[in-house]
Amino acid sequence: MKKQVCTFTLDDMLFGVDVPVIQEVLRPQTMTRVPLAPSVVRGLINLRGQILTAIDLRERLGLPPTPADISGMNLVVRLPDETVSFLVDDVGEVLDLSEDQFEESPVTLHRSISDVTSGVYKLKDRLLLLLNVTAAATLPAERN
C-alpha cells in the first residue's frame, strides 16, 4: 500500500498531510483578524468568495511563534464538514510512502504534537510526522 503525502515544515520539523485532503496551497493571504478569537485562529481569508478560518499550526502545536523572516504558506484542507487553511512555514514535495515505513507516534513526542498527529513515517534520514487534519482543526479547550 503506497500513499501520497505532501510535506511541509514547522520550526524545522518535517510534517506530512495526505494528498487527497489538500484542496490547494496558497501564498500568504490578506488576513482579517477576529477580535477575541482563540489565539490558534490567525484570522479569516477570502478564497474566491468562501470565507476560511486560518489556523496557526505553530500555535496549535505549541511551537514558538513564526519568525519574522518566514512569510509562511496556506495549506487549504478539505474536512468532512468544512474547509480550513493551515498556516505552515513552508510546503515541500509530495512523497510516495509505503505502509511499512509507518509507526505510531513515539512516546517522547510532546502531548501538544502527538494529539494532532496520527503517526510517523521513518524516512532515510529523518522522521515525518503525519498530521491528523481533523484533530488539528478541532480546537482543544483553551489552555489556561
Next chain:
Amino acid sequence: MPNRDDELLKRLLATFKIEAQEHIETIASGLVELEQASTETLRKSVLDSIFRSAHSLKGAARAVNMMDIEALCQSLESGFAVLKRREIIPSPELFDLFHRIVDSLGQLLASIDSPAPTTARPRVSDLTRALTGILTGKPSVTPSTLSETPTEDPALSELEPVRTGDEEKRTVVDTIRVSTAKLDAVLLQTEEMLSVTQAAAQHAAQLRQLSKAPSEWRKKWIRIRPDVRMLQKSPSESGDRLPQLARLNEFLDWSGDFIETLETDLAELSQMATRDQRAVTSMVDNLLDDMKKVVMQPFSTLLDILPRMVRELSREQGKEVELSIQGGDIEIDRRILEEMKDPLIHLARNCVDHGIETPTERVSLGKAARGTITFSISARNGSNVELLVIDDGRGIRADKVRAAAGKAHLLSPEKAESLADKEILPLIFQSGVSTSPIITDISGRGLGLAIVKEKVERLNGALSVTTEPGRETSFRIILPLTLARFHGVTVRVGEHLFVLPTSNVERVMRVKKEEVKTVGNRETISLRGEAVALARLCHVLGVEQKSNADMASDIFPVVILNSANQRIAFQVDEVLHEQEVLVKTLGKQLVRVRNIAGATVLGNGKVVPILNVPDLIHFAMHSGEVGTRAPAAEHQVAEAKQKSILVAEDSITSRTLLKNILEAAGYRVETSVDGVDAFTKLRSGDFDLVVSDVDMPRMNGFGLTAKIRGDKRFVDLPVILVTALDSREDREHGIDVGASAYIVKGSFDQSNLLEVIRRSL
C-alpha cells in the same frame, strides 16, 4: 451549524444502534427467561434487568429523537412495572404482545438506515393500545390523547409537507418534488451571486474614477500650452530650430491626440461597465427574489402544531383556552420557520402556564371563563413580518419581575426600585429571571423567554413585550422574511472594519467630546434629551484604536445600537457606509467567539466580521466597560478559564450526546457510568459542575446528589439532574436532596441544558 449537528446526529445514531441492539437482545432473552422462571427471586431479578433495559433504551431513543422507539419502550416499561408490582398474572397473550413489541423495536431500529414507507412500519399506537388493554383488563379501549392521531412520528410528517396522493401522481402536471437540500444549495449559490454584483459595482466605480483622470491632464496641458507655442515660434540663436525641439513638438502633439482617444475609450468603457453592472444587479436581484419565493412556506406549517399542544397543556392544568391563529397563510423563508419552532412553543407554553388564569379565577375577576391566546401574523412591509402573541390572562406584574431580577442578582435592590415599570419589563428576557418558585425545566418566564430572545435575535429579528396587568400580555416579534441577506452598516475601529446589522442601528451621530457627561460612574451622551450610556467599541472588542488622528479629534462618531429595548451608544472611529451584505457562517473554531455573528465579503474582496449586537450590549453592560476604561485583555483572561464538567450517565448514547454537546459549548468534560463512578472521579478531579442522570445502577442521581451535598468540599458544587422522569415528586425529591436544577430530558436540542449550566456556573 446544521452541518455539525447532522454530523453529530449521524455519529450518535451509530452509537445508539449498537446500544439499542444490546437492550433489545436483553429484553428478548429476558422475556423468555421470565416466562419460564421457577422461583420468585429469579423472576424478580429478570424483571429488574429487562425493566432497566427498557428504561435505558427509552432514554437513549429520546436523545436521538426516535419517538416510536421511545413510545414502545415507555409501554414496555409500564408493562414491566405492573408485573413488578404483581398487579396481574402474566398471560401467554401478554408475553406474545411483549415479544411483538420487541420485534417492532428491532424493525424500527433497522429502518433507521433505510426508512421504510409509513405503511410498512409497525403500528406503534396499535401495539401500545393493545398492551394498555391487556394491562387494564379492558382490551382495545382507546387510550386518551396521544394515540388519537394516526401518524406517530411528527418529525416525519414535517419532513414531507407535500402529500402526493395516488390521483395526483397520475396527473402530475405543474408540481414536482425537489429535495429541500437541493433547493437550499441552489438558493445559496444564487446568494453567492450577490458578491458578483458587489464586485461589478466596485469596478464600475473605479472605471468612472479612472475616466476622469485625462481631464486632469488636460487642465495642466492647457496651462502649459502657451509656453510650448512660444517655444515653437521663437527662433533659435542661429535662426534654425533645433531638430530635437521639432521632435519634441511632434511628440507633444501626438500625446495630446493619444490621450484624447484614451479619454473617449475610457468614457465608453465606463459607461458600458455601469450599464452591465445595473443589468447584472437587477438580474441577480430578480433571480434571488424568485428563488426565495421558491423556498418560502406559509406560517401555518409551523403553527399547526400549536392547537393540540395548547389543548393538552390547558387540560393538564385545568384551564380553558381558545387558540386563535390569524394570518397563517403568510409565507416566510423556510429556514426561519424552522428556527422559530422552539420559540413559538415556548411562547405558547408561557401563555398557558403563566398568562391564562383558571376558569374560577377568571370568573371571579369578571372575565369569560375561557381564556384566549391569539397568534397573529401580518406582513409589515416587503421585508418583514410581524408576529403577535397575545393572551388575555393576568398580565405581568412589574413588582414580581423586579423581585425576580433582584434574586438573580441582575440588579441591586436600589437600582430595581429606581427603574420604571416600562424599563423593568424587558428583564423577563434575561435568563435566570423567573417568577416561578422552583427551578424546573423549560417552562416559564425564566429560561423560555431567554431562548426566544436569543433565537429571534440570531435571525436578526426584534422582540418586545407589553402588558396590562390583569388584562393581557402581548409579545411582538418582528422577523425578516428571508435569511442571510441583510443591510449592514460598516464601521472602522482602528484599522479594523466591522459590519453592524442595520436592524440594530438606531442612529448614527457625531458627538463632541464636551458633550459626554458622567452620570454616576457611567459616561453618557444625550439623545433627544435622554441619557444613553456610552461605550467604546475598541474596548468591548479588545482591539486597538490606533491612529493618532482618531484619538486627537474633538468630535467623534457614535453608533447607537439597540436590542430587546436596551440601547447603548458605541464610539467608533469612522462610519463608512450602509450596504446589503451576505452573511457567511464561520468555521466551528469560531462559533463560540463572543460578539461575532458571522462574516461577509465586501465588494473589494475584504473579509469583514459581522458583529452580534445583543452580545455587544450585554458585554458592555455587564463588564463595567460602559463609561469606564477597563482594559479588554482582562476580560479575555477571565473568559479563557475553561470550566470542567463531570457527567454521570449510564446510557452510552446519552453519555456521548452529553459529552459532545458540552464540549461543543466549550467545556472540558469527563464522563462516568454511574453514581459510584462519578463520586470517585469527583474526589480525584477538579470539577466546576456535575450533570447527572437520575436513573442509574449502583447509585442513582438522587443518591449521588445527597452524597455530594454530604461532603463539605462539595457543598457549593452545582449539580444538575437530567432525567426522563417528569413527575412532580421526583422534581421535588431532586430539590430536596440538594440538586441545583432538575431538567427533563428533551430531545437532541439541549439549549435549555446549556442555559441552565451557564446560569449555574
